[in-house]
Amino acid sequence: MSQRIKVIIADDHPVILFGATQALNKFPEVDVVGQARQSTELIQLLQKTPCDVLVTDLAMPGGSYGDGMPLLGYIGRQFPRVKLVVLTMLENPALLKRLREVGVMSIINKADDMNHIGWAIQHVMRGQEYLGPSVHGALESMGLGANGQQRSVILSKRELEVVRLFVSGMTITEIAAQLRRSIKTISTQKNTAMRKLGIERDSELFQYAQSNGLMNLSAYSGDGTLDQPVPNP
Numbered sequence: 001m002s003q004r005i006k007v008i009i010a011d012d013h014p015v016i017l018f019g020a021t022q023a024l025n026k027f028p029e030v031d032v033v034g035q036a037r038q039s040t041e042l043i044q045l046l047q048k049t050p051c052d053v054l055v056t057d058l059a060m061p062g063g064s065y066g067d068g069m070p071l072l073g074y075i076g077r078q079f080p081r082v083k084l085v086v087l088t089m090l091e092n093p094a095l096l097k098r099l100r101e102v103g104v105m106s107i108i109n110k111a112d113d114m115n116h117i118g119w120a121i122q123h124v125m126r127g128q129e130y131l132g133p134s135v136h137g138a139l140e141s142m143g144l145g146a147n148g149q150q151r152s153v154i155l156s157k158r159e160l161e162v163v164r165l166f167v168s169g170m171t172i173t174e175i176a177a178q179l180r181r182s183i184k185t186i187s188t189q190k191n192t193a194m195r196k197l198g199i200e201r202d203s204e205l206f207q208y209a210q211s212n213g214l215m216n217l218s219a220y221s222g223d224g225t226l227d228q229p230v231p232n233p
Contacts, residue, residue: 004117005029005125006050010036011175016110020055020087023114030121039063039071046079054079058088058099059207072102083124085159090207096135109134119208159193162186167209 007030009020014207024030034049036042042056052074060067064205065074075082085106086099098105104121112132113156123130155163158179164205165175199205 004031005121006031006033006040007048007055007121008032008034008036008051008053009046009055010042010061011061012037012172013057015086016057019114020117026098026115027118029114037062039065039067040085042071043075046075046082051079051082053083053085055085055117055121056089056156058086058090061155066223069098069102072099072104076103085120085124085130090204095208106130107135108132155196156189159189159196162189163193163205163209166205170197198229222228226232 008023009017009032011017011020014037017037018099020030024032034045036045039058042054042063043065045051046054056072058072059067060071065071068210072084072086075084075147081128084104084107086104087108088095089110096107105124108116109132110118112134113168116130116132120130120132161179162175164174165178170178172183172186178184179186194200194205197205197208199208
């Protein structure tokens, strides 16, 4: 390839930044032109530095542009020519589907060999999707196939409200008291929502909520689906 691929890497963990940069140094056609650890640094870097591919963490707290889906949506609108490679530890089907909807062509699990980042960059520069082996394996195990096709995940109005209150810091007991429902009912609604989302642990629910704007959710439609992604200010 005659022209080098300009890449920016964004992650709030220094070890990931270092590991990804070292891995990309093995690819002669790739030139890492910048690093960022939160969204303010990232957007400023994108504004002043020509970039072909952005390799970015999904959950990257801090900065005035937020993180997760709202940040990816903003980047897609403001820098439409920049191709995206997302790094994540999450593998639930709803999240993978949402990533595709905002134009992400490649998803790599941080637990996979860092060389997959370089191979992902090569693929997205050719307009091809690339999934790391852990992500691909997760899709296959869910019966979704590599294209991630699945039925839409729809939470009921009450399930969505329980999730929103839970990730805001309330306990099941406190939610039950506020909504005037039994603890058993609230616990069942929370567990049902997690099962629909393909999530098994509370930590994954918090990460999913952050990535999808549920931390700041103020409105939802009558059937429980989000009217639209709610970006951070």
